[in-house]
Amino acid sequence: MFTGIIQAIGHIDTVEKxxxxxxxxxxxxxxxxxxxxxxxxxxxxxxxxxxxxxxxSHFAIDISAESLDKTTGLDQPGHINLEKALxxxxxxxxxLVSGHVDGMGTVSLFEQVEQAKQIKSDGSQNNEGSWHLxxxxxxxxxxxxxxxxxxxxxxxxxxVNKVEDxxxxxxxxxxxxPHTLQNTTLQYLKAGSLVNxxxxxxxxxxxxxxxxx
Numbered sequence: 492m493f494t495g496i497i498q499a500i501g502h503i504d505t506v507e508k509x510x511x512x513x514x515x516x517x518x519x520x521x522x523x524x525x526x527x528x529x530x531x532x533x534x535x536x537x538x539x540x541x542x543x544x545x546x547x548s549h550f551a552i553d554i555s556a557e558s559l560d561k562t563t564g565l566d567q568p569g570h571i572n573l574e575k576a577l578x579x580x581x582x583x584x585x586x587l588v589s590g591h592v593d594g595m596g597t598v599s600l601f602e603q604v605e606q607a608k609q610i611k612s613d614g615s616q617n618n619e620g621s622w623h624l625x626x627x628x629x630x631x632x633x634x635x636x637x638x639x640x641x642x643x644x645x646x647x648x649x650x651v652n653k654v655e656d657x658x659x660x661x662x663x664x665x666x667x668x669p670h671t672l673q674n675t676t677l678q679y680l681k682a683g684s685l686v687n688x689x690x691x692x693x694x695x696x697x698x699x700x701x702x703x704x
Contacts, residue, residue: 501518596688625664627657
C-alpha cells in the first residue's frame with residue numbers, strides 16, 4: 492500500500508528488453524534507499540513494482556507486457572514519481588493507494604489559473620500561483636469520480652474539484668499548488684499527455700456492496 496505522497500522524482504536511465512517486457516534501470520534521485528531491500532515495493536508513476544537489484548542511489552525493476560499495456564511512462568527513459576511502500580506506523584498524508592493502475596487518462600487542459608498570471612518586475616511570469624489540470628477519464632472509471640473525492644494521477648494523491656460527465660467518460664478538474672508541481676512529474680504535463688489513474692479504493696468496495704448479486 493501507498494499514500495500518494497511522492498517522496499522523490501527519479502529517472503529511468505535505461506530500458507533493457509527482458510522477455511515480453513523490460514528491465515528498467517532507475518536513478519532514485521533524492522529517494523532514501525537506506526531502508527530498501529531486494530523484493531521491496533516501490534511505486535513508479537503510481538504503479539507498484541518490485542526491486543530486483545539496487546545500489547545506494549539506483550535500483551532496477553522488471554515490468555511485464557501486461558503492466559506496460561495498462562500504464563504510461565514506463566517504457567522509455569524519463570522522469571518518474573517515486574514512493575516507497577507504506578509502513579503501518581507511517582502518517583497517511585494522502586489516501587490509501589494500492590499501486591494498481593486502473594486505467595489511463597488524457598490531459599485536456601493544464602494552465603495557470605487566471606488570477607495567478609502576473610508578470611514580475613523583471614518581465615518574467617509569476618509561477619507561484621495554482622494551476623488548473625483537467626483530465627479526461629475513460630467511461631469505465633467515471634462512476635468512481637466525485638466532487639471532493641480522491642484520485643491518483645501518476646502516483647500523486649489529488650482531490651477532484653469538479654466532474655463533467657461525457658458520453659465516453661468524464662472530465663475531472665483538479666487544482667495543483669506550486670509545491671505539488673515542484674516535487675512531482677506533474678510539472679511536465681501538457682495537453683495530450685497520457686497519465687496513470689487509480690480511483691479511490693473505498694469507492695470500489697462501495698460499488699461491490701451496492702451492486703446486485
